[in-house]
Amino acid sequence: MNAPSITTSSAEETQVPSRFNLQAALKDAFKTALITLALSIPILSYKTEQNGGELFLASRWWLVAAVVGIIFVLRVLEHAFLATKASRKALPDPHQATEPVHAEPSAYQKVSRFAIPLFLGVALSFPLLVYLVQGGLNESRYFVDLGILILTYVMLGWGLNIVVGLAGLLDLGYVAFYAVGAYSYALLSTTFGLSFWICLPLAGILAAFWGMILGFPVLRLRGDYLAIVTLAFGEIIRLVLINWVDLTNGGAGISSIPRATFFGVPFTSGDDGFAALFGLDFNAMHRYIFLYYLILGLALLTNFVTMRLRRLPIGRAWEALREDEIACRSLGINTTNTKLTAFAIGAMFGGFAGSFFAVRQGFVSPESFNFLESAIILAIVVLGGMGSQIGVAIAAIVLVGGPEMLRNLTFLKAVFGENFDPNEYRLLLFGAGMVAMMVWRPRGLISEREPSVILKERKAISGSLVKEGHG
Amino acid sequence: MRWQQDPILDVQHLTMRFGGLVAINDLSFKVGRGDITALIGPNGAGKTTVFNCITGFYKPTEGMLALRKPNGSQLLLERLPGFDINWKAKVARTFQNIRLFSGMTVLENLLVAQHNPLMISSGFTFLGVLGIGGYAKAERAAIERAKFWLEKTRLIHRADDPAGDLPYGDQRRLEIARAMCTDPLLLCLDEPAAGLNPRESLELNELLLSIRKDHGTSILLIEHDMSVVMEISDHVVVLDYGTKISDGSPTEVKNDPRVIAAYLGVADEEIAKVEAEIGA
Ligand SMILES: Nc1ncnc2c1ncn2[C@@H]1O[C@H](COP(=O)(O)OP(=O)(O)OP(=O)(O)O)[C@@H](O)[C@H]1O
Numbered sequence A: 001m002n003a004p005s006i007t008t009s010s011a012e013e014t015q016v017p018s019r020f021n022l023q024a025a026l027k028d029a030f031k032t033a034l035i036t037l038a039l040s041i042p043i044l045s046y047k048t049e050q051n052g053g054e055l056f057l058a059s060r061w062w063l064v065a066a067v068v069g070i071i072f073v074l075r076v077l078e079h080a081f082l083a084t085k086a087s088r089k090a091l092p093d094p095h096q097a098t099e100p101v102h103a104e105p106s107a108y109q110k111v112s113r114f115a116i117p118l119f120l121g122v123a124l125s126f127p128l129l130v131y132l133v134q135g136g137l138n139e140s141r142y143f144v145d146l147g148i149l150i151l152t153y154v155m156l157g158w159g160l161n162i163v164v165g166l167a168g169l170l171d172l173g174y175v176a177f178y179a180v181g182a183y184s185y186a187l188l189s190t191t192f193g194l195s196f197w198i199c200l201p202l203a204g205i206l207a208a209f210w211g212m213i214l215g216f217p218v219l220r221l222r223g224d225y226l227a228i229v230t231l232a233f234g235e236i237i238r239l240v241l242i243n244w245v246d247l248t249n250g251g252a253g254i255s256s257i258p259r260a261t262f263f264g265v266p267f268t269s270g271d272d273g274f275a276a277l278f279g280l281d282f283n284a285m286h287r288y289i290f291l292y293y294l295i296l297g298l299a300l301l302t303n304f305v306t307m308r309l310r311r312l313p314i315g316r317a318w319e320a321l322r323e324d325e326i327a328c329r330s331l332g333i334n335t336t337n338t339k340l341t342a343f344a345i346g347a348m349f350g351g352f353a354g355s356f357f358a359v360r361q362g363f364v365s366p367e368s369f370n371f372l373e374s375a376i377i378l379a380i381v382v383l384g385g386m387g388s389q390i391g392v393a394i395a396a397i398v399l400v401g402g403p404e405m406l407r408n409l410t411f412l413k414a415v416f417g418e419n420f421d422p423n424e425y426r427l428l429l430f431g432a433g434m435v436a437m438m439v440w441r442p443r444g445l446i447s448e449r450e451p452s453v454i455l456k457e458r459k460a461i462s463g464s465l466v467k468e469g470h471g
Numbered sequence B: 001m002r003w004q005q006d007p008i009l010d011v012q013h014l015t016m017r018f019g020g021l022v023a024i025n026d027l028s029f030k031v032g033r034g035d036i037t038a039l040i041g042p043n044g045a046g047k048t049t050v051f052n053c054i055t056g057f058y059k060p061t062e063g064m065l066a067l068r069k070p071n072g073s074q075l076l077l078e079r080l081p082g083f084d085i086n087w088k089a090k091v092a093r094t095f096q097n098i099r100l101f102s103g104m105t106v107l108e109n110l111l112v113a114q115h116n117p118l119m120i121s122s123g124f125t126f127l128g129v130l131g132i133g134g135y136a137k138a139e140r141a142a143i144e145r146a147k148f149w150l151e152k153t154r155l156i157h158r159a160d161d162p163a164g165d166l167p168y169g170d171q172r173r174l175e176i177a178r179a180m181c182t183d184p185l186l187l188c189l190d191e192p193a194a195g196l197n198p199r200e201s202l203e204l205n206e207l208l209l210s211i212r213k214d215h216g217t218s219i220l221l222i223e224h225d226m227s228v229v230m231e232i233s234d235h236v237v238v239l240d241y242g243t244k245i246s247d248g249s250p251t252e253v254k255n256d257p258r259v260i261a262a263y264l265g266v267a268d269e270e271i272a273k274v275e276a277e278i279g280a
């Protein structure tokens, strides 16, 4: 489409200074480099190394210099790039434009072009990367475990995203479905000896069923009321798990849940074990790596189904419901059923994640399903940008991986004294991060909405137009 | 007098009370099949409330709303659940304060309007998720239909823009296009010309006339702009304080002293005087 004369002339009037200004760029890059230097001195300059029983500090000033140099060059390049792009097209404000305008690539499009293949590649090769970096299977245990934890939250975030991000129904009790899934697997496998692959769909169905049970009473509620009732539902499930001792063994939880098997082949050192079957040396890490790929597969399934649903009438109806429920009704959409399906499908993925949790831990107790879990999952969705799959994934990495990084900041002990445990400040930082996000990016990391169908040109929809739902 | 012989909608003794407030009081009128019927009246007369009763947003306190299908079968709208009024009875509406899905694109808005047929062709999502069945084909057909209405409302060049980004007049037309995508027998428009400039208002008249002519859709519209009402409508119903004060062809209604009195705000006793003044 060719831009009409009105818009081009207005564009010229509002021309931004677009010439590449080398001096300003160098100045800015120098500032950035200084900040990098300040940041990297405490983080990068020294590393503890062990030599026999001795512990000593090895300096890594060359690394600091390299990082600062790289940042400097990148910053200059960024200026040059932005300047050429700005001079190529200066755009009028697309808001309420009487003529269509070519949209700037949005944050989503910019991120997705590089980030999605990158993330997928890293996720798929993560155990290998860790193996190479750490130099051994046993040494990579910590990071593979962390990967599993992050992916579990990515999956939970994606599941809740269906309810909160797409359908706009604020659900503060999502952990209830996680619990239903976990206990379903725990009980079905310990009492009936069913295998994981049979329990997984059953757990999903049971969680979806409970999603509907929750859905019915809250359908009429909106906003705060809905949030409070779902919150209560989460607590009810947890209290039932604690008090129905006959079934759930109460607060003591259910232990010795059958471990994951490789499609029936157990990860044991025996002759019929996984290692023997594939002619490998037995290593307990095989199981963890299998679990990693299992949760990666489940998370990708969640993502795939969600992306698919968004392009189906049901997904569009969810989003339309978030935008305007009354208009939906006037177009013949059964809002009750539409909300119920959102609850049920969101809950189903929570159930899948729950049974994964049970098979990974081998032990479930009501303690694992408290309100804080719901809050973290919701925070992941809100921080990521409601409705954005990639945003939720990034938020999960930041919110779950970030606190783990705190554990490694042992050098802070040198500053704050021996008793300082950075991990104790987790929630403080979490809260500060949330406040900062709400100030700078109130609609989440990626607030733009991707259209589910296009006629000619893909344009992202600014977050300011997208409604957040009313309950 | 088509509305007497072949009514598509028959409203009988409709009463709507909100607590003590009687918004509609024993209202009866008929909407002719293939007619453009205008529902007019001063502010607060209860016009939007009538629409809300017809389209299932309010359950009438009393009365009957019968929709007669072309095959002669009859549906009682007050007994249908809200969403079935569009899907089963084929009554579509627009809103006085525009209600678009502003964060969705223009095209998406029109696809949401075709939710029910698309839902069926996606096998109630089950087949659609697996990618089997005729969903892809049905979606292409739905996009074609959306394109048809976008061309008709001259919005095709904005198809991929978010609906909330459109200027006001375009949003009004988009709402009509969205209602028409549900393939209605009766289209209820709540003040479609409000806020339009004279040129847009003329275009709207043409659009409504062509909807009636090419699609056989009957139109019921609320309108304050008398020039629109007089020019395109076949039948006018006048409300004041929830009661019908006049019902007939535009010329009849225009000359009805009670209508004039209601619009000019004259007390009942003075009607005779007004009549004398205007020479009716
Ligand atoms: N949900 C409601 N609750 C209470 N009163 C209502 C409700 N809806 C409408 N009313 C009242 O009913 C009366 C008729 O309102 P209505 O909106 O139908 O008027 P209208 O003819 O559409 O006016 P306008 O030309 O201003 O749109 C008003 O007095 C209004 O306050």
Ligand SMILES: [Mg+2]
Pocket (backbone or CB within 6 Å): B047, B048, B049, B096
């Ligand atoms: Mg009104």
